[in-house]
Amino acid sequence: MxxxxxxxxxxKNIENxxxxxxxxxxxxxxxxxxxxxxxxxxxxxxxxxxxIELLEATKEDSxxxxxxxxxGEGIHHIAFAVDDIxxxxxxxxxxxxxxxxxxxxxxADNKLVVFLHPKSTSGVLVELCQEINNNEK
Ligand code: ZN
Numbered sequence: 676m677x678x679x680x681x682x683x684x685x686x687k688n689i690e691n692x693x694x695x696x697x698x699x700x701x702x703x704x705x706x707x708x709x710x711x712x713x714x715x716x717x718x719x720x721x722x723x724x725x726x727i728e729l730l731e732a733t734k735e736d737s738x739x740x741x742x743x744x745x746x747g748e749g750i751h752h753i754a755f756a757v758d759d760i761x762x763x764x765x766x767x768x769x770x771x772x773x774x775x776x777x778x779x780x781x782x783a784d785n786k787l788v789v790f791l792h793p794k795s796t797s798g799v800l801v802e803l804c805q806e807i808n809n810n811e812k
Pocket of ligand 1: 682
């Protein structure tokens with residue numbers, strides 16, 4: 676694992692949350708993106724080497740909608756940057772972690788992503804992400 680790439684925060688209303696995080700950080704998000712396959716709208720703020728990802732559900736059966744229904748707004752996941760997502764999946768499976776999607780999928784911000792079940796990570800949803808461009812280097 677290279678660094679904490681971002682922290683994902685589930686929010687009810689991304690416009691409100693964007694304004695809150697703009698005041699908190701002192702600058703605006705650098706991009707917004709909708710990931711239709713996941714049913715989310717996202718916005719990204721940099722903070723040094725890491726980012727904050729705000730997530731709002733765009734449909735009722737989105738994982739973010741379910742999360743907020745159960746637990747309210749708050750930290751949804753921690754994402755770690757990796758160089759080789761496929762070898763990390765194999766390594767973590769051998770270590771006994773529960774990988775939620777064994778085939779990496781395309782997430783927001785030009786990343787391949789997989790998630791580890793919170794049951795196997797002390798209650799925290801963990802995301803691994805790899806820049807898609809890294810594959811071509
Ligand atoms: Zn994320």
